[in-house]
Amino acid sequence: MQPIGYVRSPYTDTKEIPKGFGAKHEAEGALEIREEFAAGLQDIEGFSHLFVIWVFDRSEGFSLVGTPPIDNRPHGVFATRSPRRPNPIGLTVVELLTREGGKLRVRGIDMLDGTPILDIKPYLTSIPPERLRRGWLEEVEGRAAGGKETSEM
């Protein structure tokens, strides 16, 4: 495995990255692809959204079970987006704004500046939202919504 390029992001510390409910990943940044791989971007500008597969290069070790920042209950690492994974691989869907040679300007960055990129793939189809179940996240959202309602009453 070798980086095909690096993320340019406004974030230099994980504390700056929006987390929790309603966290919007609207940050703009760039995917800078190394010159030797830039030919592989041919025709990518036709796709509105891309999968970016990257490395949590500033994460150390892993925990099989952990409590995410937005919950107070532990969950298995494969049921979360925790960086502390057996293989420290991240996955982000970004919106492609423009391409300038080997540089892709994108929206939806949630990686740190300098993050190594392993792969980019076109985002082709979506699972219809009505078919999605989102496990513990839905429960947490339900609790949060309930709390909000109560606090507003």
Place this chain on the structure above:
Amino acid sequence: MQPIGYVRSPYTDTKEIPKGFGAKHEAEGALEIREEFAAGLQDIEGFSHLFVIWVFDRSEGFSLVGTPPIDNRPHGVFATRSPRRPNPIGLTVVELLTREGGKLRVRGIDMLDGTPILDIKPYLTSIPPERLRRGWLEEVEGRAAGGKETSEM
């Protein structure tokens, strides 16, 4: 990078995997997670769909530009799902059917039997289909639809 488990698939040769238009990936199979990592699956059964990140372990080398089986024009590797990538990483969205300990029965397998799995993540949100542009794939589909119309007239 180390496998967290292996895919059990009905496919033992890439020729058996449906490709091209209207290719349905409805094949059922399993993700067998190694015993030492199975604790990381806690609460995963609440999610209907999962991202599986895996290795094209029977692919050799890479081509930055190639012609996909469903087109007659070349495209950059990052605008395709070609196995011949700089980092031979595959990404598949599967539907989770049931979990039996460290074994996840899933639908939507498009990997070969024995494929090493690097990571599993919950599929949380979808890009609305009306916001998706699918580049050269839409063009090919358009040509195919046109051809079909003609042949039916």
